[in-house]
Amino acid sequence: MVATTQVPGDADIAVVAALMGEPARASVLMALLDGRALAASTLAVEAGVSASTISSHLARLVDGGLVSVETSGRNRYFRITRTEVAEAIEALARLAPAHPVRSLRQGTHAEAIRKARTCYDHLAGRLGVALLDALVDDQILEIERRPEDLPDPILGAGHARRYLLTDDGRSRLLGLGVEIATSSRRPLTRYCVDWSERRPHLAGALGNALLVRLVGLGWLIRGERRVVKVTQAGRSGLAREFGIDIGT
Structure with a gap:
């Protein structure tokens, strides 16, 4: 008798979609999107459910990986658990309609999260997009393109395969105190399409290192629910180092 090897079938996206699609669990995942660990009680408030109900939802999310x-x-x-989960949530956010704003508090938060926020472990929102633009404009990063690539609907002519850190760019960032990973399984640079701006911001190990350093310098403060606030020192520093004017 000849043994046969069972080949896995196509990806069953319905399983993951069902986990993410329940409103309370979706709220939990959005709350966790900044990469930090949160207590069950905090997540119950975010989801608007009781402690017993949040325990059930969290158990399903844990079992689902x-x-x-x-x-x-x-x-x-x-x-x-990992960056792929955050990437999937961000991709869904680009497809999803916005929640209706029914109060001044909700409106203030909606504006703040579009201005500057964390996307898992890197910077996003208008500030994140502006930072990546500045890194390319200043030739700290350069875009590797291939002639055979089809046009990219977001990045324009020439699909961006990857962002490459230049030698001068490495020196500039090291001078700023950014810790650049030299050996890591994680890509140094990767772009993530911002759900609110519909343009790329910088992800990967370098995206994380930049966020960590800007927070360490006191230029950025991580607030609640993924919001990032720019300090007065940050306004000056971002303008001086990267030519970024974040406005009011």
């Missing part, structure tokens, strides 16, 4: 759990004493904290 989208969220991991960490225990500290009596408390349990949850975070997104």
Whole structure:
């Protein structure tokens, strides 16, 4: 008798879509999109459900591999498991309609999150897009293009295969104190299409390193629900180093 090898079938996206598609679980995943671990009680508030209900939803997300759990004493904290989960959420956000704004508080948050926010572990929103534009304009990064590539509907003529860190760019960023990974399984640079701006911002190890350094310099402050605030020192520093005027 000849043994046969069972070949896996096509991807069953319905399983993941069902996990993400329930409104409370979707709220949990959006709350965790900045890469930080949050307590179940915090996630219950974000989702607008009771403690017992959030436990059930979190258990399903953990079983599905989208969220991991960490225990500290009596408390349990949850975070997104890996970058692919965050990328999938961002991709869905580009397709999804916006929540209706029904209060001044919601409107203020909606504007703040479009101005500057975290996308998993890197900078996004108008500030994230402006930073990537500045890095390319200043030749800190250059775009590798191939003649055979078809036009990209977002980036324009020539599909951007990847962003390459130039030698001068490496020196400039090291001078600013950015820790550039020299050996990592994670790509150094990768672009992520911003759901609110519909243009790319910088992801990858370098995107994360830039966010970490800008926070360390006191130029950015990570707020609640993924919002990033620019300090007065940040306004000056971003203008001086990258020519970015974030406005009011």
